[in-house]
Amino acid sequence: MGGDEIDEIEAGHRQELRRGTVGLACLLRLRTPDYGYALLESLGADGIDVDANTLYPLLRRLEKQGLVTSEWSTGEARPRKFYRTSPEGDRLARVLTDDWHRLDAALRGLIQRGES
Amino acid sequence: MTTPTLTDRYLFAAARSVPQTQRTEFRSELAERIGDSIDAKVEGGADREAAELDVLTELGNPDALAATYADRPLQLIGPAHYLLWKRLLKLLLAIVLPCVAFAYVLAQLISGAGMGEIYGGTVVVLINVTVHLAFWTTAVFAFIDRVSGGTSVVDWKPDELPVVVEPPRNQLRIDVVSNLVLVVLAALAILVGPGLIPSPDGAGSVPFFAPATWAWLQWYLLAVLVAQLAFWLLLLRHGRWSYPFVLASLVLAAAAALPIAATLATGRLLNPEYLARTDWADAVEQLGSGGVVASVLAVGVVAGAAVWPIDGFVKARRARQELLAG
Numbered sequence: 216m217g218g219d220e221i222d223e224i225e226a227g228h229r230q231e232l233r234r235g236t237v238g239l240a241c242l243l244r245l246r247t248p249d250y251g252y253a254l255l256e257s258l259g260a261d262g263i264d265v266d267a268n269t270l271y272p273l274l275r276r277l278e279k280q281g282l283v284t285s286e287w288s289t290g291e292a293r294p295r296k297f298y299r300t301s302p303e304g305d306r307l308a309r310v311l312t313d314d315w316h317r318l319d320a321a322l323r324g325l326i327q328r329g330e331s
Numbered sequence: 332m333t334t335p336t337l338t339d340r341y342l343f344a345a346a347r348s349v350p351q352t353q354r355t356e357f358r359s360e361l362a363e364r365i366g367d368s369i370d371a372k373v374e375g376g377a378d379r380e381a382a383e384l385d386v387l388t389e390l391g392n393p394d395a396l397a398a399t400y401a402d403r404p405l406q407l408i409g410p411a412h413y414l415l416w417k418r419l420l421k422l423l424l425a426i427v428l429p430c431v432a433f434a435y436v437l438a439q440l441i442s443g444a445g446m447g448e449i450y451g452g453t454v455v456v457l458i459n460v461t462v463h464l465a466f467w468t469t470a471v472f473a474f475i476d477r478v479s480g481g482t483s484v485v486d487w488k489p490d491e492l493p494v495v496v497e498p499p500r501n502q503l504r505i506d507v508v509s510n511l512v513l514v515v516l517a518a519l520a521i522l523v524g525p526g527l528i529p530s531p532d533g534a535g536s537v538p539f540f541a542p543a544t545w546a547w548l549q550w551y552l553l554a555v556l557v558a559q560l561a562f563w564l565l566l567l568r569h570g571r572w573s574y575p576f577v578l579a580s581l582v583l584a585a586a587a588a589l590p591i592a593a594t595l596a597t598g599r600l601l602n603p604e605y606l607a608r609t610d611w612a613d614a615v616e617q618l619g620s621g622g623v624v625a626s627v628l629a630v631g632v633v634a635g636a637a638v639w640p641i642d643g644f645v646k647a648r649r650a651r652q653e654l655l656a657g
Binding site for chain 1: 359
């Protein structure tokens with residue numbers, strides 16, 4: 216097995232691991248309204264690297280599911296669409312956060328048992 | 332009007348494949364995304380034009396991008412090659428089918444086959460060729476898709492963007508005027524045309540249309556044309572297509588096409604005396620009552636007339652969607 220192939224397998228698994236967390240991160244982050252590009256940058260600054268090709272369609276999907284709401288702001292040089300987490304989105308974010316903590320605890324347990 | 336920028340062309344190309352009702356929203360969202368990405372690159376010290384080219388290249392094929400936004404993954408072949416597969420297959424069919432049909436008919440004519448045999452055979456050959464083309468093209472693409480691991484073998488470049496073609500605002504007026512011209516030309520053809528068709532052997536004047544039929548048909552058709560004239564003027568006043576107009580166009584198209592098709596198919600439209608004098612030995616048999624050529628022409632007349640109400644239906648639906656959307 217070549218080095219490239221291992222890298223590719225690793226990249227695939229990491230992508231799968233992160234896939235669900237980007238949605239949760241958006242719901243948490245958008246409790247303060249913001250537009251797409253600013254969201255992209257701030258998520259990156261917070262250590263969640265997300266591809267623009269993933270983020271923009273994701274925002275559209277979240278909006279369609281009623282988890283975020285949007286509003287066009289026309290005050291600036293360019294019209295920008297500001298997204299904000301809806302009450303349903305907020306409820307989902309709490310459920311997912313609980314799940315996240317449970318998974319984290321479970322994985323910690325597994326790691327400790329492996330080490331002892 | 333300023334010349335459309337590369338971004339304008341990208342937005343136009345991407346918005347085309349999004350459903351009409353979501354188009355404006357999608358366009359604004361994408362414009363925001365492209366603008367912000369360009370600004371970010373310019374702030375990083377890049378030249379604006381180079382930044383624009385970079386951003387659009389990174390976005391990739393606009394059709395594929397629109398597909399990811401619309402949650403409509405292109406999966407028949409795999410997203411990397413689906414659009415190329417579709418385009419190539421269409422192109423192949425458009426080129427190969429007419430060539431095959433022409434070659435087959437020519438070969439059969441040379442070998443002296445009957446008309447019925449040629450028509451039947453052509454249909455069978457065309458179906459065969461279509462199935463083979465579709466199957467093998469798809470098979471080759473499925474293979475490429477596997478081997479390349481789903482990454483496109485053809486890079487997309489912004490140069491491929493289409494030129495922006497905004498539908499002119501006065502499209503309806505253009506339609507109406509061109510159709511009024513057509514109606515007038517058709518009326519002239521009915522009044523003057525038959526007299527201009529020369530007799531086949533030059534001896535005396537043998538009318539092209541059967542005199543008994545033409546005596547009433549010409550006045551009937553002129554009356555239908557007057558009704559069509561009124562139709563176009565009313566449509567122009569109304570301002571846009573609507574379903575009542577589609578219905579009216581259907582009635583008027585049928586009124587014009589059905590008598591022509593019926594007299595043609597039953598051998599009462601064309602003058603047998605005229606046909607008998609032409610060089611075409613089979614003319615009376617083929618163009619007479621129940622003749623193969625006459626039947627095909629009759630079907631062609633009806634199909635040709637159907638284009639009008641179908642076009643109207645499409646426009647009426649679009650007008651309705653635009654009304655509902657905004």
